[in-house]
């Protein structure tokens with residue numbers, strides 16, 4: 402197949418067949434398009450007899466969620482496959498294996514992770530993943546440290562920044578996270594019952610200053626290679642395994658954006674628990690599991706990142722200046738808090754929402770979850786530059802759950 406065109410299920414089978422050493426000659430293959438994300442086609446190809454399978458992910462020349470009126474670069478498939486390969490080297494076992502990348506078809510062939518569940522779904526259903534904090538903190542510490550000026554050759558890093566220039570996908574984030582929720586933008590989408598909350602967001606100058614500072618950092622700080630969209634829908638999980646997928650938004654940006662993304666999505670689930678748990682005890686219990694996970698993610702990330710820094714003294718002054726490490730980690734925590742808040746707000750009033758909240762069928766319960774998420778998100782944004790400990794983020798979540806009444 403030569404020119405780019407969106408594949409159909411039959412063509413996906415032909416491509417899978419042509420890959421050497423995967424499927425037996427003459428095997429009956431099945432093909433299903435299973436993409437449920439906002440942007441791409443995803444084909445699941447399997448040989449049910451042998452039990453072998455793989456995934457073909459193809460970029461469309463537009464954003465699937467909106468349609469052809471929103472053109473989008475196919476280069477994101479290159480970025481995604483390249484990022485998965487980098488992440489696989491730096492955090493072995495924590496991303497799917499990439500078998501092939503076809504630049505003409507904007508197609509990545511990768512390991513099938515169907516024996517895992519998408520973490521967002523797992524959390525909605527009350528699943529617990531005791532190894533997750535350990536896995537994701539390793540993923541974050543390794544990928545962020547070793548792609549930054551602290552952990553790699555600083556001239557090579559500048560060349561890597563060039564390879565991950567991702568303007569169109571960054572623009573989506575700049576618009577949908579760091580602009581539109583704070584003005585009456587056409588892309589915004591929210592239930593009419595919380596219009597009062599949206600109007601507050603549009604007129605809160607103190608909030609706008611903090612969002613402007615976070616936006617500026619997202620635009621300008623090439624600190625490390627980010628995943629760029631690390632929400633719980635981009636994580637496949639089972640009790641003993643965690644796999645991060647979908648890094649098409651990867652670019653060199655501020656580290657706190659990735660750490661904040663995962664914390665925000667745990668907090669969005671936290672805000673939705675009134676509906677998903679059977680009674681108050683179950684809710685309290687599950688919320689404390691989520692809070693414990695957030696605490697562990699930051700604490701373990703902090704320890705692992707510092708340990709990598711001790712072992713790899715790439716930059717003399719940055720490794721030895723008294724107080725520099727503590728100052729760096731404090732700024733990283735503050736960015737994490739600010740970006741977590743921004744990621745929560747965008748999922749309530751912006752274009753793309755989360756199932757944890759949108760799938761609450763009862764309008765009153767959904768409204769409560771939305772108001773709680775906004776309350777936590779706004780406070781995190783406002784306190785970000787003053788935060789000194791992850792306990793302050795946790796306290797904001799817990800106090801808000803008490804004070805925002807159903």
Ligand SMILES: Nc1ncnc2c1ncn2[C@@H]1O[C@H](COP(=O)(O)OP(=O)(O)O)[C@@H](O)[C@H]1O
Nearest residue numbers: 436437438439440441443456512513514515647
């Ligand atoms: N490696 C994989 N193994 C199994 N299913 C996958 C894999 N990658 C993606 N999927 C399925 O396709 C869906 C969309 O994939 P995703 O990468 O999130 O697409 P998008 O970039 O459009 O958001 C996932 O929610 C999951 O159900």
Ligand SMILES: CSC[C@H]1O[C@H](OP(=O)(O)O)[C@H](O)[C@@H]1O
Nearest residue numbers: 438439440464466573577630753
């Ligand atoms: C028009 S893209 C909206 C939104 O979708 C992306 O998420 P995903 O592809 O993982 O569903 C990303 O978060 C974008 O901001």
